Amino acid sequence: MIEVIGLEKSYAGFPALKNISFTVPEGEVTGFLGPNGAGKTTTLRILSGFMPATQGTVRIDGLDVRERSRDVRRRVGYLPEDVPLYRDLTVEAFLAYLAGLKEVPRPRIQAEIERVVALTGLESVAKRLIAKISRGYRQRTGLAMAMLGDPPVLLLDEPTSGLDPNQVVEVRDLIRQLSGHKTVLLSSHILSEVAQITNRVLIINEGRLVASGTPRDLAGGMHLERRVRLRVRQGLSAEVWNEFPGIRALDPGDGSFALLLMENPERDLPLLARRVVSAGLDLLELHEEVSDLETIFRTATGAGDA
Amino acid sequence: MRSVLLVARREFVGYWTTPVAYVVLVVFLMLSGIFFFGQLSEFVAASRAAQNTPVDVNQELVRPYLYSASVMLLFLLPLVSMRLVAEEIRLGTLEILLTSPLRESALSLGKYLASLGLLAVLLCGPLAHVLVLFIFGKPELAPILTGFLGLFLTGAAYLSLGLFISALTQNQIVAATSSFALFISLWLVHWLGENMHGVPARIFTYASFVDHFDSFGKGVLTTQDFIFYLSLIALGVYGATQAILSRRWKT
Numbered sequence: 074m075i076e077v078i079g080l081e082k083s084y085a086g087f088p089a090l091k092n093i094s095f096t097v098p099e100g101e102v103t104g105f106l107g108p109n110g111a112g113k114t115t116t117l118r119i120l121s122g123f124m125p126a127t128q129g130t131v132r133i134d135g136l137d138v139r140e141r142s143r144d145v146r147r148r149v150g151y152l153p154e155d156v157p158l159y160r161d162l163t164v165e166a167f168l169a170y171l172a173g174l175k176e177v178p179r180p181r182i183q184a185e186i187e188r189v190v191a192l193t194g195l196e197s198v199a200k201r202l203i204a205k206i207s208r209g210y211r212q213r214t215g216l217a218m219a220m221l222g223d224p225p226v227l228l229l230d231e232p233t234s235g236l237d238p239n240q241v242v243e244v245r246d247l248i249r250q251l252s253g254h255k256t257v258l259l260s261s262h263i264l265s266e267v268a269q270i271t272n273r274v275l276i277i278n279e280g281r282l283v284a285s286g287t288p289r290d291l292a293g294g295m296h297l298e299r300r301v302r303l304r305v306r307q308g309l310s311a312e313v314w315n316e317f318p319g320i321r322a323l324d325p326g327d328g329s330f331a332l333l334l335m336e337n338p339e340r341d342l343p344l345l346a347r348r349v350v351s352a353g354l355d356l357l358e359l360h361e362e363v364s365d366l367e368t369i370f371r372t373a374t375g376a377g378d379a
Numbered sequence: 380m381r382s383v384l385l386v387a388r389r390e391f392v393g394y395w396t397t398p399v400a401y402v403v404l405v406v407f408l409m410l411s412g413i414f415f416f417g418q419l420s421e422f423v424a425a426s427r428a429a430q431n432t433p434v435d436v437n438q439e440l441v442r443p444y445l446y447s448a449s450v451m452l453l454f455l456l457p458l459v460s461m462r463l464v465a466e467e468i469r470l471g472t473l474e475i476l477l478t479s480p481l482r483e484s485a486l487s488l489g490k491y492l493a494s495l496g497l498l499a500v501l502l503c504g505p506l507a508h509v510l511v512l513f514i515f516g517k518p519e520l521a522p523i524l525t526g527f528l529g530l531f532l533t534g535a536a537y538l539s540l541g542l543f544i545s546a547l548t549q550n551q552i553v554a555a556t557s558s559f560a561l562f563i564s565l566w567l568v569h570w571l572g573e574n575m576h577g578v579p580a581r582i583f584t585y586a587s588f589v590d591h592f593d594s595f596g597k598g599v600l601t602t603q604d605f606i607f608y609l610s611l612i613a614l615g616v617y618g619a620t621q622a623i624l625s626r627r628w629k630t
Contacts, residue, residue: 121478124627143480151478157471159389161396173385174479218475 074099074256075120075226080129082115082280089115091280093129099225102252104267105260106370107277113260114154116277117228120258121151133226147176150224154231154260156215160204164195164214167203168221175222189217194243208235216244227257233266245270264370276373284373291369301333301342304358305349313348317341335361382481386489390463391496399462400497403455408504414447415508436518441509442596445526448505449592452498452534453566457558459497460541461551463490464619468549468626477627487542487619494538502531522598529595532608533588537562539615546622 075097082090090112097103107113119126120133122142131138133145159167165186172182190199193213198206203214212235219227232248233241248270251257261267267274274291276284284291300323303309309328314320319341324332335341338361349356394400422440464487467473476486506527512518541558548554565588572583584590591604 118474123474123478143482146478146480149478151475153471153474153478155471157474159393159470159472161393170385170389171475171479174382174476174481176382176480 074132074134075258076130076132077116077120078130078132080116080119080131081127082112082119083127089280090119090126093277093280093282095275095282095285097256097258099134099256100253101273102248102255102257102259102271104271104274105258105277106264106267106274107260107262109262111277112280113262113277114230117151117230117258117260118153121149121153121228122146123151147222148224148226150219150221150227152215152219152227152229152232154234156211156218158203158211158214161202163200163202164190164206164210164217165199167214168217171218172221177222185221185223189220192220192247193217209237209240212236213240213244216247225255227251227255227259229257229259231261232259233261233263241266274369276370278373284369291373299335299338300362301335301338301345302358302360302362303331303333303345303349304356305329306355306357308352308354313352313354314345316348317344320345382485383489383492386481386486387492387496390490390493394459394493394497397462399458403458403497404501407451407455407501410451411448411504411508414451415444415505418444418447436512436516437522437598440512441518441523441526444509445505445530445596446592448502449530449533449588452501452530452537453562454559455501456498456534456537457541457555457562459494460538460545460558461555462545463494463542464546464623465549465551465554469551473623473626477623483623484616484620486623487546487616491539491542491616491619494542495535498531498534498538502527502534505530519598522596525598525600526596528600529592529604532595532605532612533592536588536608536611536615539612539619541615543615543618543622546619546626 075095077096078094080090080093081088093112093116105113105116118124120131120138122138122145125139134148136145136148138145159170162170168186168189169182172185173179177185186199190196193216195210195213195217198210203211206214212232216229216232219229229248233244236244245266248257248259259267259271273287274285275282276291301320303313303326307329309326309331311322311325314322314331314333319336321334322331323334326332333345342359342361346356346359349359418440422434422436425439426434464473467476477483509518509523509527537558540561541554544558544561545551545554548557565586567587568583569587569589572580572585572587575583585607591607594601594604
């Protein structure tokens with residue numbers, strides 16, 4: 074479990090983080106979203122024990138990061154942004170070195186390396202020099218490093234950066250699998266990625282936490298209109314929804330499909346369904362889409378009107 | 380202790396993956412060979428000139444040779460110490476080290492041990508040269524051993540101070556240049572001390588390598604000299620640890 078209370082960080086008097094508080098419950102994968110320079114990396118660096126906060130409290134599994142720094146570092150697997158690696162080592166030698174530093178018992182090191190190499194799909198490059206492998210493999214080496222010693226908490230700073238689309242999918246699947254038995258805080262500026270991997274997001278902007286919750290909670294809290302997909306066999310027209318003041322068309326479609334915006338789907342969805350059926354149309358789909366993260370993000374970070 | 384040895388091994392192996400260690404080794408062996416040959420030639424000439432009067436091989440050959448070796452180390456060891464921490468800062472790998480359970484003191488101690496390992500390898504050259512003398516003569520062993528101990532401690536003090544400077548910057552050139560300036564200052568203050576009187580003279584003379592190294596060369600082991608070297612070593616390693624710690628605050 075990660076608890077952050079009133080976290081502040083200043084660089085030479087310039088405030089980079091302003092009174093940030095949040096909790097990541099045990100076993101949950103949480104997304105940490107924000108534009109570049111919002112303070113995501115600074116927050117993760119404080120959580121990982123790399124640098125101290127100017128003010129505030131951070132506890133990992135109940136241990137204060139400042140007072141029990143080494144104990145916290147034993148419990149945290151950290152993937153820094155732009156993964157720094159020793160290019161003169163092979164992937165295996167690098168992982169062996171870090172496993173030693175992470176206090177993995179010597180007889181277990183080889184098995185531990187094999188475990189993380191298999192998890193991150195590094196088998197084909199395990200014996201190659203880090204300098205000679207692609208950026209994607211380097212990113213995966215960083216991820217393998219973070220998982221060494223099987224820490225209960227993972228802090229991942231932009232874990233899919235530099236990966237090709239196939240690798241992105243693999244890493245996302247891997248992180249999704251961690252849900253339930255690892256506490257993961259994952260930073261990203263790619264909204265769709267966070268939406269696919271996590272079910273809860275924290276949004277940070279200019280050093281402040283501006284929103285937190287599931288995308289559905291956030292959309293509700295921001296009173297955003299929600300999207301509804303309507304599909305019938307044929308004969309769909311605006312008359313079907315025009316009588317409802319809380320519904321308007323985002324895309325009126327081609328007679329068989331429409332994308333609608335609803336102020337209150339709980340109230341209007343059943344009414345719309347009845348109206349479609351009473352109009353004699355064959356209803357194929359009536360589905361509420363959770364308001365997309367991009368809208369939430371833009372609204373939360375004040376870029377919504379741009 | 381395990382983490383100290385891990386860092387030391389990684390660093391020592393890392394030396395040989397860059398050309399620096401090879402260049403330092405080759406240059407040191409070449410120059411020490413030239414110095415030894417020059418010193419030996421002078422010794423042979425002096426022996427011939429003295430005819431039946433024996434010339435002290437320890438005094439006339441080994442001692443000046445080890446003195447030359449210490450001056451060579453003054454120029455070359457900044458190249459060994461410059462990368463110790465500066466390279467980790469530049470590559471960003473300090474972040475992965477400092478977010479592991481590794482202590483800052485273990486990091487600086489491990490790095491320091493690795494550099495001592497390279498120093499030991501370097502000193503094998505002069506050691507081989509001096510051992511050759513035992514084939515042709517009977518030099519006194521004790522002053523040779525203490526001389527090498529003095530040379531090793533001088534190198535160890537250079538490396539410790541170099542480690543500290545390396546932890547202050549991410550630029551290796553800056554680290555090497557500053558280290559060289561500091562090392563040479565620790566020789567030159569002796570000259571300042573000689574031109575002063577009273578307490579300042581004693582302070583400057585004590586702070587210099589010259590007298591301490593000379594005692595070892597003469598075969599004299601004093602607590603004062605050991606304390607001097609061990610203090611410098613402890614100061615450098617402690618300073619490096621603090622500099623690494625302060626990086627957390629600067630980041």
